[in-house]
Amino acid sequence: MCSPQEFNMNTAGTRMVTRSWSRGPGVGPRGSGEEAAPLPRGKSAAEGRKSHHPVKRQRKAQRLKVAYEASGGEKGEGIKVPSWEPQDWQQQLANIRTMRSEKDAPVDQLGAEHCYDPSVPPKVRRYQVLLSLMLSSQTKDQVTAGAMQRLRARGLTVDDILKTDDSTLGTLIYPVGFWRSKVKYIKQTSAILQQKYGGDIPASVAELVALPGVGPKMAHLAMAVAWGTVSGIAVDTHVHRIANRLRWTRKVTKSPEQTRAALEDWLPRDLWHEVNGLLVGFGQQICLPVRPRCQTCLNQTLCPSAQGL
Incomplete structure (x- = not known):
């Protein structure tokens, strides 16, 4: 038979074993997903905890190894590494x-940044930049520049365009691509600019592409040329x-x-x-x-x- 002291020691060990094995998956140290190992009979709970300390330190050290490599071999966090880029x-x-x-291509002398009148107020210059971009769609730079010269000769402001009848406006911008549709878009956009923006153009891509006849390419170029803001490619x-x-x-x-x-x-x-x-x-x-x-x-x-x- 066991002495009372031996019986109590064995009972305590049994209780520890029962508690350890009652844990399910994921209840091990720091949610490791492993079951806690049962304590050998006769060992105290404190001794059992000591036996697990090296395992905790090892797992923590392994987690800290995950890091990004910055240039120069220094470790850093949050360094964005492109997931892909073209070869060469x-x-x-x-x-x-x-x-x-x-710099001798047509775009270098006749692009949108060369089609406005530099002597007019900034608001009018921005409007002329937008109009040149609207005219440039499906049109060579030389043709767009010619149309802008004819428009500027008559006075190229929001009010001037709204006072010009559709037939005359069509004659002035011809032969830009889809000139009939562009007459309609220019008139509609000019009316919106007068009513909503005081004759200026909006300063965001979202508002620009909402204008009739203005696409994403025109909007990003207008932001860069008219407002000096790089909003996209x-x-x-x-x-x-x-x-x-x-x-x-x-x-x-x-x-x-x-x-x-x-x-x-x-x-x-x-x-x-x-x-x-x-x-x-x-x-x-x-x-x-x-x-x-x-x-x-x-x-x-x-x-x-x-x-x-």
Whole structure:
């Protein structure tokens, strides 16, 4: 038989074992998902707790190993690492800068930032920037610039446009693409600007794209040129085409808006404003829609599409 002291010690050990095995999964140390090990008979609860301390410290040390590596090998938290970026894109961009160094493409002399009258008040300049962008859709820069010159010669303010009849306005902007629709959009937008914005243009992309005849590309360019704010990448047919040819999108995109979202996902923000002018001029001179001049392109060996064009 056991002595009373032995019986009490065995009973205490049994109680500890019962409590340990009554725990289900996930109730181990720090929610580790393991069951607590039963205590050997004859050991006290304090001794049992001591045996678990090394395991706790080991698990804690393992969790602290998860960290981001910053440049220079220093550890840091919250460092954003791009999930994807195109191969050789920095060299491709540098080559495009070299090919565009002369700044002699049509967009360089006749783009939206060159179509307004610098002598008029800022509010009128912003309105003229927006109108030039509306006219530029599906239209060559030379044609847009000619239409803007004719409009400015008559006085190009919100009031001037609203006083001009549709027939005269159509004659002034012809032959821009879809000129009949643009007469309607220009009149509707001008009326909204007069009534809601005091003749100025709104200062947000959301309000700009809500205007008749204003798309996302125009809105982002208007924000950059008229307001000096980079709100996003302006993607037209040139940027859309070249981004896909260079594989600057993770997968083939079917619209300029898809291309814009794909580019903004990885391209550094400080390049967003520059990339539009670079690629538009590049598309006007070298990376043409039909029969691109790959033989004169510095990216010929780096362009995934060069062999198939």
